[in-house]
Structures are given as structure tokens and as C-alpha cells.
Amino acid sequence: MDRSLDQLRRRLLIHCTPSQAHTAAEIATAHDTGLVVTGASADTIAHRLREKGFDGPILCDADRYSGPRRVDGGRGIRPAWCRRQQELGLVPLTDSGYLEPDNWNALRSILRVAALQRRPVIAMLPLAARWFAESHAVDDLARELDSYGVAVAVAIEHASDPFSVQYVVRHFLRLLRTAQVPVLLLRSDVAALGALCHGAFAAATGTTSSLRHIYPLTSKGIPRAAFPAVFIRHLLSYHRLDTCETVFARTPETSHFWLCDCVVCGGTTPDRLHDSDDQYSVALRHSLHAQLLLHDEIFRHTDTPDQRASAWHEACSHALFVHRQVAEHVPDWRTPAHLKSWHTVTDDPLRGRAGIPAQPTQRSVLFERPAEKWSAHERRGV
Incomplete structure (x- = not known):
């Protein structure tokens, strides 16, 4: 396995906003881990962190899959986003859009283009929780991932906490057992540690409620924490x-x-x-x-x-x-x-x-x- 991908193995990463990146980097350095920086400016922040001497792993999450302006997964990925990360010496994370349940064409579109990028690369898969509703569907998902041979980073949409639902826990762990490609869990909370203990290649815990979940689009908007x-x-x-x-x-x-x-x-x-x-x-x-x-x-x-x-x-x-x-x-x-x-x-x-x-x-x-x-x-x- 490529050494630059292997540096992520078994690490609990910090999933943060650009404004939190420098604080998160100090904490990550103390624990010998890395960051997932979220937003359109993530690559710029990664460059600044490298200039300041942070040498831990950094993933750049374009976050095209959440919020009221989220992009559908069928729009595919932009190779230029991957190239910018590669130029910084990073393992690129694709800028995928949101994947609705059973949108297999969009999933294949993301994986197909990701597989054409210079390795290593990680395909970002922002999945609705219903992707994990049935064991046979998870087995089909694992076979699809393996057929393209690209490492994937999963984030799961749910109205509260996807891992509060038993079928998500059961079938996400089934995916970890059956998929042959490395599977990361991003945009999570304490479930990130549970995923690591059950074989996830790497996982990330979010610094805020919105970075610990993908919330569905509703007329009420994204829940905001009123108190720390x-x-x-x-x-x-x-x-x-x-x-x-x-x-x-x-x-x-x-x-x-x-x-x-x-x-x-x-x-x-x-x-x-x-x-x-x-x-x-x-x-x-x-x-x-x-x-x-x-x-x-x-x-x-x-x-x-x-x-x-x-x-x-x-x-x-x-x-x-x-x-x-x-x-x-x-x-x-x-x-x-x-x-x-x-x-x-x-x-x-x-x-x-x-x-x-x-x-x-x-x-x-x-x-x-x-x-x-x-x-x-x-x-x-x-």
C-alpha cells in the first residue's frame, strides 16, 4: 500500500473548519494524528499549515454534499481539486456530491473518475443512512467499491445521529468486514472511535455538531448548538x-x-x-x-x-x-x-x-x- 495513504492507518483525525485548523493542528501534533479541513478553502489552509511546520496527515474536504447548496452526487468530481491536493503532497479526497439512496449511477460516476486519478486517492462518499438499511444492499455496495479498487471515505446523513440507529451500526460494520478497499469514516463523533476499533482504516471526529453529522435538508435548516x-x-x-x-x-x-x-x-x-x-x-x-x-x-x-x-x-x-x-x-x-x-x-x-x-x-x-x-x-x- 502507498506509504502516504498508510500514514492515515488507525488514526483518529480531527474534522475541523478552516478557522479552527491552527488550534486543531496543535492538538493533533500532541497526539500524533492529523486533520480533515472542511470547506472550499481547505487546500489553502493546508498549505498554510505546512508552511507553519505541521507535518501530520491532512485531508481536504470540499464539503459539496451538505447544506442548502449541496451538489448531487451525479455531478461527479473535479480532477483539478485532486491535483491541487497532490501538488501540496497530500492524499487527495474527492469533492463528491451527496448520494441519495440507491443512486448507483452517481456512485459509479464518483468511483470511476476517482479511479482515473493518480494514486493514492480517496473517494468521498456522502451517503444517506438508507444505503445501510439492508444487508444485501451493503454487500452490493462493497462489491462495487472493490471493483474500482479505490479507498473511500464514508459520511452518513441522518436527522440526528446515524449510529443511534441499529441498522446503520450493524451494516456499516458489515461494510468494514466485507470491503477489500480501505474504508474511512468522516464527519462523525464518538462513533469514529467505535469504527476504528472495528476495522475502519481511519476515522474523524468533528469539532462542531455540524461536522459530526450530515443533516438532511429541511425547511428548518441545520440545528445549531445554543450552548457549548x-x-x-x-x-x-x-x-x-x-x-x-x-x-x-x-x-x-x-x-x-x-x-x-x-x-x-x-x-x-x-x-x-x-x-x-x-x-x-x-x-x-x-x-x-x-x-x-x-x-x-x-x-x-x-x-x-x-x-x-x-x-x-x-x-x-x-x-x-x-x-x-x-x-x-x-x-x-x-x-x-x-x-x-x-x-x-x-x-x-x-x-x-x-x-x-x-x-x-x-x-x-x-x-x-x-x-x-x-x-x-x-x-x-x-
């Missing part, structure tokens, strides 16, 4: 800072679950970020560090596919347990559907979980912090 939310490691989900304050205050018996050793929190609880003058910035930094530390922890202690799948199953099982504890103290608490889906659809291939990092039952330093010179802003965590 943070990723809580032991819940495997995002929660508003004021919600975190309530949960942490009402569950003192599980206080060890809320302490975070990321460089932003520094061993305290994420709810203290509520006091920051820039809540969105610190919430972003914390969430990325926390997810990347979890990725580092799992992949540092696992060597085989079964071990990684078992580690993810254990993480989901533990998170469901913690959600049940929270529900006993917080009225109307809702356990995220994506956890139920992952836990229901997948099995633990190593029931004894030998060699799998266990979930802590008391306070301990969960992760080693990356050896990095952080900015004063990050050291203060504000």
Missing part, C-alpha cells in the same frame, strides 16, 4: 456545561468518573470550564484531547482486532452503567441511543477481556499526558 457541550469520557457522550454541573453535584459517589486528566482540565472536572471567558474554545480543546486520549489508551493496550472490538464493547457497557447511575439522581435523564445501538449490535469477542484496559472503579490517572509544550492558555485550561 463537552465530551464526558465515562459517559461516551457530549453534554452541556450546565448539565455537567448538575450531574456532578448530584452524583458524589461517582465523582472519580468526572475527573479529567486532559491538559485543559488538569485533573479537575470539565464543568469548571463554565467559568472560562471563552467556553466554546475550552470545550472544544477539552473534548478533542479527551477523545484522543481515549483512542491512545485503547490502541496502546490492544494488538489484535478482537482486542480492540472487546475494548470498545467494554467502554460502551461501562458508559451504559454510568448513565444508569446518573439516571437514579437526575430526573428525566436520557441515555444516548448510540450507546444502546453499539451495545446491542456488537458482541464482546473476548468475554474474559484478557489484556483489555479495564474501566476504573476508583480515582486514578487514566492517561499519560502527551509530552508537548502547551500554550499558557491551555495550561490554565481557560
Whole structure:
């Protein structure tokens, strides 16, 4: 396999906007990972990052598939977009449009032109969730991908979270098992880590809600987050800072679950970020560090596919347990559907979980912090 494509293998990438790219690059450097920069100016941002010394992998996502002006996948791809990325020394990601359910002609058009580009290249496939509705359709999709022999990056459209739907989890994992070409998952959230544990070549977690999903076109527009939310490691989900304050205050018996050793929190609880003058910035930094530390922890202690799948199953099982504890103290608490889906659809291939990092039952330093010179802003965590 081409070495420039192989540098993406098993990495949890950061999917960011151009304005977030420099901050995301600092975090990516600390965790030895890369970026997916989204937007028409992505290649320009990639060039600037290289000039400033960032040497991690960069994918340029033209994002022609989302929003009110999204392009239909039948419009194909523009080879010039791929060439610009190649000139920067990047693995090009095609500027594909959106693929409606069963639009096989559009899919083949993207793959056919992608296969004609100088390798390596990754075909971007923004798919409606209904592509994963039936096992036979997923098998047909895998055969189609293999016939062109091009690596693909999948992003899935859904009104909320595609991985909250059991058929999406079940059949996306089926695609990972059956396709012979590398399959990446982009524009996702914590599901990116689950996908990596189940064999995705690489995956990306988004910095904002709109970069963690592809929302369908509706008259209401794209949902906007009114308040900053943070990723809580032991819940495997995002929660508003004021919600975190309530949960942490009402569950003192599980206080060890809320302490975070990321460089932003520094061993305290994420709810203290509520006091920051820039809540969105610190919430972003914390969430990325926390997810990347979890990725580092799992992949540092696992060597085989079964071990990684078992580690993810254990993480989901533990998170469901913690959600049940929270529900006993917080009225109307809702356990995220994506956890139920992952836990229901997948099995633990190593029931004894030998060699799998266990979930802590008391306070301990969960992760080693990356050896990095952080900015004063990050050291203060504000």
C-alpha cells in the first residue's frame, strides 16, 4: 500500500473548519494524528499549515454534499481539486456530491473518475443512512467499491445521529468486514472511535455538531448548538456545561468518573470550564484531547482486532452503567441511543477481556499526558 495513504492507518483525525485548523493542528501534533479541513478553502489552509511546520496527515474536504447548496452526487468530481491536493503532497479526497439512496449511477460516476486519478486517492462518499438499511444492499455496495479498487471515505446523513440507529451500526460494520478497499469514516463523533476499533482504516471526529453529522435538508435548516457541550469520557457522550454541573453535584459517589486528566482540565472536572471567558474554545480543546486520549489508551493496550472490538464493547457497557447511575439522581435523564445501538449490535469477542484496559472503579490517572509544550492558555485550561 502507498506509504502516504498508510500514514492515515488507525488514526483518529480531527474534522475541523478552516478557522479552527491552527488550534486543531496543535492538538493533533500532541497526539500524533492529523486533520480533515472542511470547506472550499481547505487546500489553502493546508498549505498554510505546512508552511507553519505541521507535518501530520491532512485531508481536504470540499464539503459539496451538505447544506442548502449541496451538489448531487451525479455531478461527479473535479480532477483539478485532486491535483491541487497532490501538488501540496497530500492524499487527495474527492469533492463528491451527496448520494441519495440507491443512486448507483452517481456512485459509479464518483468511483470511476476517482479511479482515473493518480494514486493514492480517496473517494468521498456522502451517503444517506438508507444505503445501510439492508444487508444485501451493503454487500452490493462493497462489491462495487472493490471493483474500482479505490479507498473511500464514508459520511452518513441522518436527522440526528446515524449510529443511534441499529441498522446503520450493524451494516456499516458489515461494510468494514466485507470491503477489500480501505474504508474511512468522516464527519462523525464518538462513533469514529467505535469504527476504528472495528476495522475502519481511519476515522474523524468533528469539532462542531455540524461536522459530526450530515443533516438532511429541511425547511428548518441545520440545528445549531445554543450552548457549548463537552465530551464526558465515562459517559461516551457530549453534554452541556450546565448539565455537567448538575450531574456532578448530584452524583458524589461517582465523582472519580468526572475527573479529567486532559491538559485543559488538569485533573479537575470539565464543568469548571463554565467559568472560562471563552467556553466554546475550552470545550472544544477539552473534548478533542479527551477523545484522543481515549483512542491512545485503547490502541496502546490492544494488538489484535478482537482486542480492540472487546475494548470498545467494554467502554460502551461501562458508559451504559454510568448513565444508569446518573439516571437514579437526575430526573428525566436520557441515555444516548448510540450507546444502546453499539451495545446491542456488537458482541464482546473476548468475554474474559484478557489484556483489555479495564474501566476504573476508583480515582486514578487514566492517561499519560502527551509530552508537548502547551500554550499558557491551555495550561490554565481557560
